[in-house]
Amino acid sequence: MAVLLVSGLGAATVASMGQLTERPLTGALAHPAIGYYTRPTHDLVAELKRAVDDGTAPLEFGDATGYLRPVLEALHVPVESQMLVMSKTGVQGLYTGPSNPRAIYFNDAVTVGYIKGAPLLEFAVHDPEQGVIFYTLDQKPQPRPVIERRPACLSCHQVYSTLHVPGMLARSVFMAPDGLPLSQFGSYDADDRTPFARRWGGWYVTGTHGAMRHMGNAILTNADARDTMISDRTLNRTSLDGAFDARGYASAHSDIAALMVFAHQGHMTNLITRVGWEARMGEDDRRAGLARGPLHDAVTELVDYLLFVDEQPLTAAIKGTSGFAETFAAQGPADSRGRSLRQLDLDRRLLKYPCSYMIYSAAFRALPADVRAAIYARVGDILAGRDADPKYARLSEADRRAVGEILRETLPDVPAGFGAANGTPANDGLQSRALGVLREALEKEQSWTKVHAAEALLSVGHPEGVMSTFERELTSKGGEPQYRIGIWRVLAQAATTEHDRDQWVGKVLAAFLDTDGPDRLHAAETLAKLGYRARGPEAEAFDLAGRAGRGSLAVDARWVLANSGQADGEQRLAEMLSSDDGGTREDAAYAIRHLRSLSPSGWDRLVAAAEREPVSSGVRSALMSAAFLHAPPAEHARKASFRAEVVKYAAAGTNDQKFEACAVLGLAGEADVLPLLGGLLDSRDADLRVGAAQAILRIIRQ
Numbered sequence: 244m245a246v247l248l249v250s251g252l253g254a255a256t257v258a259s260m261g262q263l264t265e266r267p268l269t270g271a272l273a274h275p276a277i278g279y280y281t282r283p284t285h286d287l288v289a290e291l292k293r294a295v296d297d298g299t300a301p302l303e304f305g306d307a308t309g310y311l312r313p314v315l316e317a318l319h320v321p322v323e324s325q326m327l328v329m330s331k332t333g334v335q336g337l338y339t340g341p342s343n344p345r346a347i348y349f350n351d352a353v354t355v356g357y358i359k360g361a362p363l364l365e366f367a368v369h370d371p372e373q374g375v376i377f378y379t380l381d382q383k384p385q386p387r388p389v390i391e392r393r394p395a396c397l398s399c400h401q402v403y404s405t406l407h408v409p410g411m412l413a414r415s416v417f418m419a420p421d422g423l424p425l426s427q428f429g430s431y432d433a434d435d436r437t438p439f440a441r442r443w444g445g446w447y448v449t450g451t452h453g454a455m456r457h458m459g460n461a462i463l464t465n466a467d468a469r470d471t472m473i474s475d476r477t478l479n480r481t482s483l484d485g486a487f488d489a490r491g492y493a494s495a496h497s498d499i500a501a502l503m504v505f506a507h508q509g510h511m512t513n514l515i516t517r518v519g520w521e522a523r524m525g526e527d528d529r530r531a532g533l534a535r536g537p538l539h540d541a542v543t544e545l546v547d548y549l550l551f552v553d554e555q556p557l558t559a560a561i562k563g564t565s566g567f568a569e570t571f572a573a574q575g576p577a578d579s580r581g582r583s584l585r586q587l588d589l590d591r592r593l594l595k596y597p598c599s600y601m602i603y604s605a606a607f608r609a610l611p612a613d614v615r616a617a618i619y620a621r622v623g624d625i626l627a628g629r630d631a632d633p634k635y636a637r638l639s640e641a642d643r644r645a646v647g648e649i650l651r652e653t654l655p656d657v658p659a660g661f662g663a664a665n666g667t668p669a670n671d672g673l674q675s676r677a678l679g680v681l682r683e684a685l686e687k688e689q690s691w692t693k694v695h696a697a698e699a700l701l702s703v704g705h706p707e708g709v710m711s712t713f714e715r716e717l718t719s720k721g722g723e724p725q726y727r728i729g730i731w732r733v734l735a736q737a738a739t740t741e742h743d744r745d746q747w748v749g750k751v752l753a754a755f756l757d758t759d760g761p762d763r764l765h766a767a768e769t770l771a772k773l774g775y776r777a778r779g780p781e782a783e784a785f786d787l788a789g790r791a792g793r794g795s796l797a798v799d800a801r802w803v804l805a806n807s808g809q810a811d812g813e814q815r816l817a818e819m820l821s822s823d824d825g826g827t828r829e830d831a832a833y834a835i836r837h838l839r840s841l842s843p844s845g846w847d848r849l850v851a852a853a854e855r856e857p858v859s860s861g862v863r864s865a866l867m868s869a870a871f872l873h874a875p876p877a878e879h880a881r882k883a884s885f886r887a888e889v890v891k892y893a894a895a896g897t898n899d900q901k902f903e904a905c906a907v908l909g910l911a912g913e914a915d916v917l918p919l920l921g922g923l924l925d926s927r928d929a930d931l932r933v934g935a936a937q938a939i940l941r942i943i944r945q
Contacts, residue, residue: 262540263406263517268524271408276523279373279409280394285742286370287353288378291317292390299779302388307491309382310364311357315493320348320355323567326505327483327497330445331422335361340422341462342487344447346494349505351604354411359491366390367411371609371741372523374409374516404432406517411509415444417463417472425463434510435503435593436553443502447486450499451479453559459502460486481564500563503593504571511601514545515610522614533617542614546621550646551597552634561589576603576839578652579911581876582645597638598622598646602654609740612706619657619704623647626662651944652912658704661944673921674943677936678705680924684933685712692930694729699937701736703944710737724761728754732769748773756784767799771834776807789815793827802834813838817845820852820866828852829862836869836907846873850881864892864900868907886911893919898926902934909938917942 272279291314294300302313315322327344331337338361339345348355356365366378377393404412415431416424424430424445431441439455448459460477463469482495489495518541525538533539547553568587577583584602586595594600601607607615624630626643647662684696685708693716697709713733721727728751735747752775755766767788777785782804789800798819805812816838819831835841835849853866867888874882893904893916901923908916920942923935 263514263544264404266537267407268517268520271520271524274524276526277373277520282373283742284370284373284376284392285740285745286368286373286376287318288366288368288376288390289370292378294779295387295390298387304384304388308357308359308493310380310388311355311493314355314364314380315348318350318353318355320350320353321567321570322348322493323496323498323565323570324348324350324501324505325492325494325496325498325565326502327447328445329422329447329487330416330418330424332424332445333365335363335365341420344487344497346492347505348493349501349508351508351601352606357493369512369516369604369606371605372519374520375405375411375512376409406513408513408516408520410513410516413506413509415442415446415458417458417469418445418461420462420464425466428463428466428469433506435507435551436548436555437506438555439557442506446502447483447497448499448502449481449483449496449564451481451560451562452499453479453561455557455559459497494565496563496565498563498565498567499561500571500587500589501565501567503561503589504567504587507593507599508601511548511599512606514548515601515604515606518542518545518614518618519606519610522611526611533613538614539617542617542621546618546625547634549599549602549618550622550625550635550638551592551594551599552637554592554597557589557591576653578649580648582649584646584649584653596645596649597642598650602650605741612739615656616658619661622650623658623662655702656704656706658944661704673917673939676921676924677939677943680932680936681705681940682708684929685709688929688933690726691729692933694733695930695933695937697733698736699933699940701733702937703940705940706737709733713737725765728762728765728769732773735773748775752781756781764796764799767796767803771799771802771806772837774806775803777803778807782807782809793819793822793824795826795830798827798830798834802837805834805838813842813845817848820848825860825862828856829865832862832865832869833903836865836872838873841873843875846875849873853885861897861900864888864896865903867892868903872907872910890916890919893923898928898931901926902931905931905934905938909941912942914942 271277291300295302300317302310302317304310305312326347328339328347329341329344331339333345335358338358343359346357353366353368362382364380364382366380367375368378370376378390379393380388380390413433415433417428419425431437431444433442439457442457442459444458444461446459448457456473456478458473460480461472463472465471483489483497521538521541533542568589572583572586574585575583582596584594584596584598584600587593588595625635625638626647628643643662650657651661681696681700684692685700688696697713700706700709713730716730717734721730731747731750735744735751738744738747748770751766751769754760754762755770757763785800785803789797789804791797798816801812801816801819805816816831816834819827822828822831832852835845841849849866849870853863853870856863856866867885871882871885871889874885889904889907892900893908896904905920905923908920917939920935920939924932926932926935
């Protein structure tokens with residue numbers, strides 16, 4: 244059974260660029276390192292299936308679209324991403340055509356296919372290790388909807404165009420009036436390297452694109468004059484009124500911006516899967532393979548696509564119709580200057596900053612650590628101009644610098660100095676000294692200082708030895724109350740697969756849910772720091788803990804709820820800045836400092852709390868740190884004032900205040916404080932030495 248979510252099957256497709264299409268992976272599905280059919284899945288649809296099966300995620304059947312809307316909500320897939328395929332393709336092709344198109348919705352990991360009146364919802368989801376996996380859901384009311392895996396889909400989705408791994412297809416075809424693809428005229432594999440004029444045959448397209456021509460909205464009625472199917476009627480179409488009955492669909496759009504992002508993402512998904520599979524299947528000789536040979540070539544091919552080296556430039560501005568571009572860009576992550584790899588350009592190219600946002604995906608994070616390191620090294624060399632190949636000349640100096648800065652700030656495991664020109668000799672020496680402090684602390688210090696050293700090494704892209712050290716800690720001290728939470732926290736951050744990370748996070752969560760256990764407070768803070776997003780009964784447990792008006796546990800519980808996107812989560816956390824208990828105010832400021840962003844109202848509340856806190860108060864340093872880090876770009880004077888106080892605390896505060904100041908100055912990334920931080924490397928306090936070393940390495944790599 245082929246659940247083909249995208250358009251068209253052609254007998255003569257245009258070859259994709261690159262080498263991987265020419266190298267099949269023989270026996271990959273059954274290889275012990277892959278186990279496509281036998282190993283447990285850890286993808287978003289598998290998680291939804293488990294939740295539906297155990298009754299924790301009920302799906303309500305709607306009269307208009309069945310399970311579509313609750314499924315999109317559960318999987319966090321935006322309606323604005325809707326694209327419409329009008330060709331008769333896939334397992335439910337008999338239900339599709341220009342008058343009843345297939346709707347496709349997507350986010351970074353999962354694609355949902357819906358056809359009005361068809362018996363199935365279709366899913367294609369990127370498992371972090373196993374590639375794209377296919378499921379269906381019966382579109383009929385039932386107490387617990389049945390989600391089933393569909394292995395037979397690989398007959399169409401593990402082919403030349405998917406790089407011989409289970410993957411995504413986005414083909415452009417010539418289409419007859421009844422929706423049948425005319426395979427005798429060939430088809431095109433559409434991604435951002437495909438000429439614009441060859442894109443979207445068999446798809447509806449809404450949006451403007453100037454004088455550029457594409458194959459969308461077009462039906463071939465005269466085989467001897469194929470060019471005539473493209474006309475003013477099919478181009479720059481902002482509405483599909485009259486094309487089909489939009490009742491029974493979640494949207495009336497097939498947004499051109501969504502189509503462009505989806506095409507890029509499909510091939511990036513396949514590249515990540517292929518490189519991961521190739522690395523795991525050849526684990527015994529992977530080191531040699533990364534230096535030269537097929538795996539090295541595969542990494543090069545992935546990096547070139549990641550950086551849009553062969554992207555077809557746009558010759559006119561593009562504008563969508565559904566609001567997808569704005570929805571997509573708002574997801575972040577963004578750096579301290581508000582720049583994000585999700586910001587679309589759509590005037591000259593797809594992205595404003597030419598590096599794929601898929602570098603943040605769970606599948607990319609699940610690549611073996613040495614493979615990710617090889618990818619980072621390759622990207623860094625290109626951004627720093629150390630590879631003089633003429634094909635990289637299209638990356639301007641400004642683009643290289645911006646991409647490097649964004650990645651250094653938003654991707655925690657890139658190496659020190661990533662993408663930047665070589666540092667000064669003085670900074671090189673300071674970097675070596677700081678790294679030596681962290682290595683020594685990892686080896687010789689005990690308990691939480693060892694945890695902090697491990698986390699610092701992971702955050703600055705030097706994970707070597709962290710996992711093995713904490714596996715030994717787990718064996719020798721994994722039963723110690725409180726400290727075991729720190730051990731699990733490090734192992735979660737050092738994990739190379741989403742599954743392993745989830746296992747350690749699950750242990751911490753269980754410790755929090757044990758209301759009589761000795762680890763609840765430490766578990767709550769750890770979950771907050773790990774960015775845990777509470778759902779269902781777990782969210783209710785955090786809500787209950789957060790109802791207390793004061794105390795560290797209440798602060799940490801509200802912190803988790805803020806991370807989880809709860810509507811009033813940030814507000815409830817900010818309320819604790821007004822507590823009459825100093826410890827609660829300090830904990831709340833510390834938690835707010837860690838939030839990825841802060842709303843204008845949250846900022847106003849933070850500033851008010853910081854400015855009314857007495858100078859003599861020990862809480863003031865935490866408030867100043869949070870206010871400095873979250874200061875909006877327009878607040879130049881206030882930010883400078885807050886920074887001056889943070890620097891003062893770094894120079895003359897208590898050891899705890901110095902440690903927090905180091906953390907904030909490191910995140911701010913301003914090099915003028917390096918001499919001050921360098922002096923703290925000689926502190927008698929081991930934890931402060933670790934904090935200063937981490938800050939130094941963060942600043943130097945920026």
